[in-house]
Amino acid sequence: MINDKEYCAMEGRSVKLKVYGWMIRLSFIIYYLSFSTACSRAPEKVQKIDVLPPVYPDYCDITIPENIAPLNFLLRNDQCEALEVRAGDLTLNARGNEVVFDIDDWKALLSQHAGKEIEVTVTALINGQWIEFKSFGWQIVKDRIDPYLTYRLIEPDYEIWNQIQIQQRCIENFDVNALGHYEQLENRCMNCHTYGSQSPDLSMMYVRGPGGGAILNQNGQLSKLNLKTDDMISGSVYFGFSPSGRYIVFSTNLIIPGFHSLASKRLEVFDSKSDVYVADLKTHTMLRSHLLSDSTKFETFPTFSPDGKYIYYCVADSVALPSDIKNLQYRLARIPFDEATSTIGTQVELWNVGSSVCHPRISPDGRYLLYTVADYGTFPIWHPEADLQLMDLQTGDIDTLAVVNSEKSDTYHSWSSNSRWFVFASKRDDGLYGKPYFCYIDKDGKAHKPFCLPQAHPTFYDNNLKSFNAPELGKGKVPFDVEDVAKAMKQEAIPFK
Amino acid sequence: MRVRIAIFVVVTIAVFCFFQFWYSYHFFYYEQNQIFLWEWEYVSGYFQRVGGFASLMGDFLTQFYYYLYAGSVILTLCIAMVGVLLYKLLTNLKVSSWVAIALGLSLMVFLTVCHFSKSYKLSSTICILGWLLTFWLVSRIFGVRGCRGTGIVFMLVLLPAYLLFGMPKAVRLQAPDLVLEKDFAVSNEYHFGNYDKVLDIVGSSDGWTRQMMFFYNLVYAHRGELPDHLLDFIPNNLGTFEKIGPETPRLTIINMNELYWALGDMTFTERAAMMTNVFAPENRNVRMIKRLAECNIVSGDSAAAQKYLRILSKTFAYKHWADETQMHLSKGQLPPYLAQKKPFVNHHDTITISDNAHFLMMQLLDANPGNTIALDYILCSTLLLKDIQNFKRDYDRYCMETAKPRLKKLYQEALCIWLAGTNAPQEEWQRYVQRQDVLRRFIEYNNQRGNPRFKDTYWYYYDKAGFALNDK
Numbered sequence: 001m002i003n004d005k006e007y008c009a010m011e012g013r014s015v016k017l018k019v020y021g022w023m024i025r026l027s028f029i030i031y032y033l034s035f036s037t038a039c040s041r042a043p044e045k046v047q048k049i050d051v052l053p054p055v056y057p058d059y060c061d062i063t064i065p066e067n068i069a070p071l072n073f074l075l076r077n078d079q080c081e082a083l084e085v086r087a088g089d090l091t092l093n094a095r096g097n098e099v100v101f102d103i104d105d106w107k108a109l110l111s112q113h114a115g116k117e118i119e120v121t122v123t124a125l126i127n128g129q130w131i132e133f134k135s136f137g138w139q140i141v142k143d144r145i146d147p148y149l150t151y152r153l154i155e156p157d158y159e160i161w162n163q164i165q166i167q168q169r170c171i172e173n174f175d176v177n178a179l180g181h182y183e184q185l186e187n188r189c190m191n192c193h194t195y196g197s198q199s200p201d202l203s204m205m206y207v208r209g210p211g212g213g214a215i216l217n218q219n220g221q222l223s224k225l226n227l228k229t230d231d232m233i234s235g236s237v238y239f240g241f242s243p244s245g246r247y248i249v250f251s252t253n254l255i256i257p258g259f260h261s262l263a264s265k266r267l268e269v270f271d272s273k274s275d276v277y278v279a280d281l282k283t284h285t286m287l288r289s290h291l292l293s294d295s296t297k298f299e300t301f302p303t304f305s306p307d308g309k310y311i312y313y314c315v316a317d318s319v320a321l322p323s324d325i326k327n328l329q330y331r332l333a334r335i336p337f338d339e340a341t342s343t344i345g346t347q348v349e350l351w352n353v354g355s356s357v358c359h360p361r362i363s364p365d366g367r368y369l370l371y372t373v374a375d376y377g378t379f380p381i382w383h384p385e386a387d388l389q390l391m392d393l394q395t396g397d398i399d400t401l402a403v404v405n406s407e408k409s410d411t412y413h414s415w416s417s418n419s420r421w422f423v424f425a426s427k428r429d430d431g432l433y434g435k436p437y438f439c440y441i442d443k444d445g446k447a448h449k450p451f452c453l454p455q456a457h458p459t460f461y462d463n464n465l466k467s468f469n470a471p472e473l474g475k476g477k478v479p480f481d482v483e484d485v486a487k488a489m490k491q492e493a494i495p496f497k
Numbered sequence: 498m499r500v501r502i503a504i505f506v507v508v509t510i511a512v513f514c515f516f517q518f519w520y521s522y523h524f525f526y527y528e529q530n531q532i533f534l535w536e537w538e539y540v541s542g543y544f545q546r547v548g549g550f551a552s553l554m555g556d557f558l559t560q561f562y563y564y565l566y567a568g569s570v571i572l573t574l575c576i577a578m579v580g581v582l583l584y585k586l587l588t589n590l591k592v593s594s595w596v597a598i599a600l601g602l603s604l605m606v607f608l609t610v611c612h613f614s615k616s617y618k619l620s621s622t623i624c625i626l627g628w629l630l631t632f633w634l635v636s637r638i639f640g641v642r643g644c645r646g647t648g649i650v651f652m653l654v655l656l657p658a659y660l661l662f663g664m665p666k667a668v669r670l671q672a673p674d675l676v677l678e679k680d681f682a683v684s685n686e687y688h689f690g691n692y693d694k695v696l697d698i699v700g701s702s703d704g705w706t707r708q709m710m711f712f713y714n715l716v717y718a719h720r721g722e723l724p725d726h727l728l729d730f731i732p733n734n735l736g737t738f739e740k741i742g743p744e745t746p747r748l749t750i751i752n753m754n755e756l757y758w759a760l761g762d763m764t765f766t767e768r769a770a771m772m773t774n775v776f777a778p779e780n781r782n783v784r785m786i787k788r789l790a791e792c793n794i795v796s797g798d799s800a801a802a803q804k805y806l807r808i809l810s811k812t813f814a815y816k817h818w819a820d821e822t823q824m825h826l827s828k829g830q831l832p833p834y835l836a837q838k839k840p841f842v843n844h845h846d847t848i849t850i851s852d853n854a855h856f857l858m859m860q861l862l863d864a865n866p867g868n869t870i871a872l873d874y875i876l877c878s879t880l881l882l883k884d885i886q887n888f889k890r891d892y893d894r895y896c897m898e899t900a901k902p903r904l905k906k907l908y909q910e911a912l913c914i915w916l917a918g919t920n921a922p923q924e925e926w927q928r929y930v931q932r933q934d935v936l937r938r939f940i941e942y943n944n945q946r947g948n949p950r951f952k953d954t955y956w957y958y959y960d961k962a963g964f965a966l967n968d969k
Contacts, residue, residue, distance in 0.1 A: 155780060157771040261860045262846035263763035263796035322848040430804040457538035462807050465780065 042093065043084050043123045043130040053122040053133035057429075057452035057461065060136040063440040064451060065145040065421065066114040067172050070101035071138075071451070074458035075124055082125040087138065088118035097124070098458045103173060114142050139448070141440060143420035146473040147172045148200065149436060149453065150179060150193040151425075153466040156432045157267065166193050166205060168478060171438075174456040178482045179205065192470035193478075196241030197306075197364065198417040200476040204248065206236060207485070213493040216281070218245075220479035225279070226493035228252070229286055233273050238359075240303035244339055247287075248279045249302040249311050258322045269379035270321055270328060274300045276313055280342060285497045289344040291335060298330070300378060301359050305366065310334045311344070312360045312369070314378070326376045330356045332369075353389065353398065359411060362393070363419035368441070369393055370422060372411040380411040384431065388413060388424060392445060404439050404447050414472040423471045424450075435461060436471040501598050505584075508602055509577040512609050517569035520673060522681035524568025526615055532783040533560040534811040548620075548663015551627050555620025560783075563814035572612060575622050580605035582629040589636050610670050615677065617668040618778075627662035680708035680748065687755065688784070692716040707734040711752055714877075715759055723873040724907035727880065728953065731962045737854040737878040741769060747776050754788060760871045761841025762857050763796040787815055790822070794831060795838045802826070841868050854878070859891075866899045876903075880911055883959055889915045902931065909935040910955035917943075 052060050054076040064071065075083060080097035090109045092099060099122075109118070117139045123132040153165045166179045179193055196202035203217045204225075214225040214236055228235040232252045239250035252275050258268040275293035277286050292299050292313070302313040314330040321328065331352050336345025351357075355373035358380050362369050369391040372380045380386030387405040391398050404410065406428035413424035420441055425434035439450035453468070455461065516524075533539075533556045543549035543556075558575075562568035580601040587597035608625070611617045631654045639649075679702060686694040699705065699713045710730045717726045727733060736756045739749055754769035770785040770792065777785075790805035806826075809819035825832045831839065843864040849856055858875040861868050872895055879888040888911055896902045912929045913936070915921075921929075930936055942948070942956050951957040 155771055155775045157768060157775070256850055258848040258850045259764055259768070259852065260846055260848055261762075261764060261843045261857075261864075263767065263792070263842065264798055265846060266764060266767070268848050322850055325848055430800045431798060432801050432804065457541075459536060459538045462804075463534055463536070463539055463811075465774065465786075465808075 043125070043132070046123060046130045046132045048132045050134050052136055053124070055122065056458070057435075057454075059120075059138070059451055061449060062451040063139040063141055063448035064110075065438075065440070066110045066140055066142055067144045067147060068110070068438075069171055069173050069454045070103055070106040071454045072098070072100045072456065072458045074098045075122065077124065077126060079126050080124045081128075084123040086119075086121045086123075088113050100456075100458065110140055113140050116140060141420075141442075143418060143440070145171065145421040145438060146198055146416040146418075146475050148474040148477055149423060149471055150195075150474060150478070151436060151471040152192050152469040154469050155465070156434070156467045168193075168474075169453070170477070171453065177477075179478065179480070179485065191237065192472065194239060194241075194472055195474045196245050197243055198415070198473060198475045199245075200474050200478040202241060202245045203474070203478055204239065204241075205485070207489060208235075211489065213489075215485055215488050217478060217480055222480055222484055222488035224488050224491045224493045225281075226495045227279055229496060232277065233275065236279075237274075238301050242304045242337075242339060243306055243308045246280065246282050246339065247304070247308075247337075247342075248281065249276065249304055249313075249337075250279065251276050251300040251302055251313070253300060256321070258325070264384075265382065267379075267382045268322065268325060268377060269382070270325060270377055271298050271300060272321060274298045276300070276302045276311070278311070278337070278344065279496055283342075284494060287342060287344055289335070289346075291346070291348055292344065298328075298378070299333075300330070303360055303362065304337070305334070305362050306364050307366060308339045309336060311337050312362065314357050314360065315348075315350070316356070316378070328356065328376050328378070330358065330378060332357045332360055332371065353391075358386075359413065361413055361415060361422075363415050363422075363441075364417055365419040367393060367419065368445070370413050370415070372413070374411075381409055381425075381427075381434065384408050384427075386411050390441070390445075390447065399445070399447065401439075401447050403449050409434070410437075412470050416473045417475050421473070423473050425468055425471055426450075429461070432467075433461075433464065434467040434469060436468050501584075501594065504598060504602065505577070505580060508580070508605055509573060512576055512605065513569050513573040515609070515673075516572055516612075517566065519675065520613075520678055521565075521569060522678050522685055523615060524562035524572075525685045526681055527559050527619065528562035528568070528814075529784040530777045530782050531556055531559060531779065532781040532786060532808070532812065533557055534808065535813065536811050539811070546663075547660055548624060550661040551624040551663055552620045554627075555618055555623045558623075559619050560813055572619065572622075575619065575626060576605050576608045576612075579608060579622065579626050579629060582626065582633055586629055586633045586636065589633065611668050613671050613673045614668045615674075618666065621665040621668075624662045624665045628658055631658040631662070676704075676706060680706055683709050683712040684748070684751070684755075687712045687715060692719065705730055708748065708752070710734040711736045711756075715755065718759060718870045718873055721869055721873070723870075723877055724903075724905035727877050727907055728955065728958055731958065733881060735874060735878055735881060737858075737874055739854075740852055741772050745772075747773060750776065751785075754785065756854075756874075757857075758788065758792070760858060760874065761838060761843075761861055761865075761868055763792045763842055765852060765857060766792040767796075768852075783809075783812065783815065787818065790819070791835060794822070794826070794835050796842055799826065841865055841871075855887075862895050866895055866901070872896075872903065876908060880907065880955065885911060885915045885918070885959075897929075902929075904931055906932065906935060907955050910939070911959075913939045914956065914959060 055073045056076045057073060059071045059073050075097040077097060083094045083097065083099055085092045085099050088109055090105055092101060117137045119135045120138055121132060121135040123130055147170055148168055149171050150166060150168045153167060167176050168179050169176045191206035193203060193205040201219045204214050206214050214227050216223050216225050227250060233254050234252040236250035237253040239248050241248055253271045254273040256270055256272050260266055260268055276299040277288055279286055296318055298316045298318055300314050302311050304311060312334045315333045316328055316330040319327045331350050333348050333350050335348050353373060356376050358372040358378060360369055360371040371389055372386050373389050374380040374383040374386040384407060386409040388401050388410050389398055390401055406426055408427040408431045410424055410426045413422050415422045421438055423436050423438050426437045427434050436453040437450040440448040540553060543553040558571050561571060583604050584597045584601035587600060588594055608622055635654050679698060682698050683695050695712050695716050699709050711734050714723055714735055717723045736752055739753055741750055741753055750769055750773050754766060754773060757765040757769055767789060770788045773782050773785040774780050786805050786808055790802050790809060793802035806819045806823055809815040822832055843860055845864055847860060855875060855878060858871045861871045875891050876888060879891060892908065909930050909932045916926050916929060942951050942954060947960055
């Protein structure tokens with residue numbers, strides 16, 4: 001039942017959103033018209049060159065799902081006066097160096113060519129000469145990607161924050177809405193939003209500071225949890241839901257920022273302590289195991305296996321920090337878990353993959369384990385060598401994902417519900433600002449070249465000064481917004497024993 | 498009519514003169530703490546919020562504050578237009594012209610006072626201007642006159658004007674902060690490399706703020722004369738005891754950026770620049786974006802530098818610099834002033850969990866003992882704290898062991914204290930104190946300890962000065 005007051009508030013919000021919505025639409029329409037109709041100059045006396053066009057973001061020879069938003073891009077050439085882009089049957093002429101597709105034309109293009117590869121040819125008018133670049137391909141696959149992406153927007157230097165936002169983006173178009181916004185949440189620090197089994201009906205985010213807590217979404221009902229008990233070193237930091245949604249496995253971490261004297265290495269973040277616990281959302285109790293809170297070890301990055309029978313996590317022997325940071329090597333581990341009896345097993349299995357492991361995430365079909373490796377430590381965001389690896393849990397084979405990784409940090413990944421796509425944050429462009437990239441894994445387990453989250457404006461990433469942090473894919477739009485989170489923050493936190 | 502125009506002109510000139518001759522450095526503060534990109538993607542973002550047009554115009558005009566006289570001219574014109582428009586609107590509504598002029602001038606004075614605050618943005622004045630312009634235009638177009646028409650005009654323009662101009666921000670009225678103006682003056686003149694002007698401003702002041710001392714010291718450090726002027730102000734502020742945290746004032750963070758940049762620590766220069774952005778309105782500070790480009794060029798991270806150069810090339814004021822820098826980089830060169838920084842870059846990697854400046858300066862000196870600025874700051878910092886033991890340790894490490902004794906009077910005097918305090922043998926005295934004038938005065942001082950005649954010596958500071966608590 002909605003009372004009058006709530007109804008009025010909803011109405012007011014609805015009117016406000018409509019006004020904003022129309023303003024946003026108007027700006028997009030003006031923007032689109034300015035680029036798509038201002039110039040439709042057709043190429044003439046074209047010179048062909050055997051070089052791929054310098055398109056940004058790099059959308060050359062990529063695999064995309066049939067439900068992705070238009071891949072708007074720009075040609076990285078300041079002298080470019082006009083462009084013609086031929087993609088399949090679609091031809092687009094634009095003034096300047098930016099390509100902005102009409103969303104209806106784009107949707108038609110993808111639906112017509114789903115399951116096929118289309119050839120894309122870019123012809124540019126540069127210094128008065130039309131130049132046709134080497135064509136590239138877009139492989140359009142019928143395997144759809146989960147349509148919603150949540151992420152945190154934050155300045156890249158994470159140790160001190162101000163004005164953080166958690167946003168949800170529909171990746172089938174360009175709609176964005178806020179789940180957490182500093183204006184409504186007293187400029188608090190917010191941790192990432194994580195789904196349970198990619199479902200919008202089960203998710204959690206953590207709002208820090210006095211009166212903060214874990215905001216749990218169960219079918220749109222928000223509640224505030226106090227997941228910190230007296231014996232814990234902190235509240236939850238990294239967490240994941242069990243497949244049934246009854247349990248949350250999470251780590252508590254005492255996080256210390258350190259600074260490299262070498263400017264190119266910048267920040268090093270490590271845990272001086274970390275443990276793993278399981279919270280039972282039904283009984284509001286904590287499940288503990290001495291194997292997951294060993295004082296001589298650091299346990300972190302826990303996640304349930306899709307069948308709920310194991311907790312995967314990372315573990316390292318404690319070393320003197322920060323002096324011995326390069327000896328801080330995390331290994332992959334798993335421990336059995338029984339959902340029926342709420343018991344954590346007693347046998348830990350360990351894998352050594354040769355580098356320090358972070359963020360293990362298992363594909364929803366249980367076939368693959370995706371994780372990050374770095375030379376050392378537990379915070380791969382500032383490690384340029386941090387790369388993703390894919391372990392086939394049936395064969396134990398490890399794919400180093402050469403086609404996916406870059407010279408800069410590639411990490412913080414999350415699977416799509418069909419196990420065919422994953423998203424990860426990569427700093428491949430400038431080494432500073434993370435952006436979401438999507439990668440396709442075909443039925444043979446082969447990874448395809450990833451592509452960057454498309455934006456309405458091709459220059460968005462050039463102008464953007466925030467990192468996309470911890471991107472997570474979801475099957476649908478979460479049934480709450482920032483106003484609901486602000487209300488939930490005023491609730492009394494549910495304690496755990 | 499002429500009298501009324503004359504009154505408006507006189508008040509307008511007075512407003513201009515005040516902002517130009519007494520308050521002009523405030524304009525740099527406004528200009529820095531934003532960025533305006535001349536690009537549709539950026540501009541269109543303004544229309545996604547209420548009052549976007551006023552913000553757009555305010556930010557657009559504020560970027561020109563970078564240029565001398567532009568700030569005073571723009572702000573004065575905006576304030577004058579508000580006054581004139583209110584006058585026009587009121588007379589259109591058949592209000593007595595003298596009442597209208599009184600109200601118009603009152604609003605001009607009120608807005609002038611609002612702009613004394615560093616948190617009051619031009620967009621708020623544009624917002625008022627927009628509302629008045631809308632009312633006036635609609636009343637003119639519809640020919641509405643008199644009080645009965647007012648309500649109709651009001652209803653007609655309410656929503657569109659609100660969407661375009663929003664509401665002006667409230668601000669606490671204050672007197673002009675002329676002390677802050679001087680702080681801004683030294684900070685900006687230092688940033689633009691006008692070191693003599695910094696010294697002139699500080700020298701001609703009756704009182705000195707920590708900000709003024711900080712830049713005074715920084716100027717002398719660049720000239721290799723920091724130890725010669727360390728005792729000019731007691732207590733003094735080197736800035737080396739500051740730390741960046743959530744509660745650190747933004748001006749202090751900007752100062753830290755200048756200090757780290759002068760010392761040559763690119764890790765912490767970048768961090769301070771990012772932190773300035775983090776705490777700036779809308780998380781944007783154009784000067785720090787330029788600094789991010791500079792420090793990444795010096796540290797050799799060209800991909801990161803390109804990111805910032807691209808942004809700056811879309812601005813009016815910084816485009817020239819960005820394009821010139823880009824031209825140098827495309828030829829595989831660094832702009833000369835950045836090339837000078839290159840030798841100071843630390844090539845050894847260590848990790849510290851503290852931003853303790855002493856530790857950072859030790860790292861820089863270990864990497865490059867020729868870094869005189871870092872050497873003087875590390876030695877002067879310990880001397881301000883009267884920490885003779887650590888001064889001696891650092892002096893040995895970076896002056897004696899490198900066979901490059903720094904024979905500054907201040908250091909020689911401090912060494913006398915250590916030598917006397919440890920009953921050092923004669924050969925030690927000869928090894929460390931090479932200036933006979935210092936030795937002679939030390940003997941004199943020991944016979945008259947605390948005599949104000951020795952106020953210029955470190956011995957007097959050591960014996961008499963209150964502990965520099967403010968610096969701790």
